[in-house]
Amino acid sequence: MTVKFIQYWDVLSEREDEFSKFVKKSYIPGINETGYLRIVGSWHVAAGEGPYSIMEGVADSVKNVHNLLQLEDFKKLSHLLHFLITNYKSKLLVPTGPVEGIVPADKNYRFNHHYDVNYDKYDDYMAFIINEHIPTMEELGVKMIGGWYVAIGPGPNMVVEGACPSIKTIMDAIGSERYRRLVANLLSMVNGFGSKILVDTGLLS
Numbered sequence: 001m002t003v004k005f006i007q008y009w010d011v012l013s014e015r016e017d018e019f020s021k022f023v024k025k026s027y028i029p030g031i032n033e034t035g036y037l038r039i040v041g042s043w044h045v046a047a048g049e050g051p052y053s054i055m056e057g058v059a060d061s062v063k064n065v066h067n068l069l070q071l072e073d074f075k076k077l078s079h080l081l082h083f084l085i086t087n088y089k090s091k092l093l094v095p096t097g098p099v100e101g102i103v104p105a106d107k108n109y110r111f112n113h114h115y116d117v118n119y120d121k122y123d124d125y126m127a128f129i130i131n132e133h134i135p136t137m138e139e140l141g142v143k144m145i146g147g148w149y150v151a152i153g154p155g156p157n158m159v160v161e162g163a164c165p166s167i168k169t170i171m172d173a174i175g176s177e178r179y180r181r182l183v184a185n186l187l188s189m190v191n192g193f194g195s196k197i198l199v200d201t202g203l204l205s
Contacts, residue, residue: 065159111195
């Protein structure tokens with residue numbers, strides 16, 4: 001079962017150059033070399049609430065993430081990272097729902113929704129995701145690439161990921177009447193709704 005370990009932070013403005021060098025030369029390679037987690041994305045939140053930097057990692061199991069967090073090498077990397085950032089938080093995401101989690105191979109932009117599903121609307125919500133949400137978003141050009149439950153970390157507790165090749169596709173989707181109707185229907189089943197548009201930082205290249 002693929003799981004995600006997502007880290008969020010804001011880079012200290014006076015440490016941006018040092019941060020970029022450290023993350024590219026030490027932090028990302030150091031984590032990847034453990035074999036427990038693979039860093040697959042580094043994102044800037046172009047629209048939506050902060051923190052505004054996101055590091056996306058995938059692991060084969062929750063146990064692998066646990067093993068990573070216990071490593072002295074990871075603790076050292078994390079300690080050094082915290083001299084360069086603020087507003088740190090992390091989440092462990094496990095798959096849920098009908099969307100199988102994938103990592104697109106090509107350069108992409110992310111359009112993510114997050115929310116809590118109302119307890120008495122869960123069955124209606126799942127039917128809505130399958131029959132309306134996924135088909136509509138993909139017809140609007142946003143491929144759905146993951147549905148996740150926040151097993152550990154701050155909520156909201158549901159994260160639905162979409163990807164597409166351009167910001168324009170996302171903006172066209174947001175501006176469409178079909179998207180507005182879709183969100184209106186979704187809001188009848190969830191609370192704490194929010195969204196983010198994510199842009200690749202280039203730190204993995």
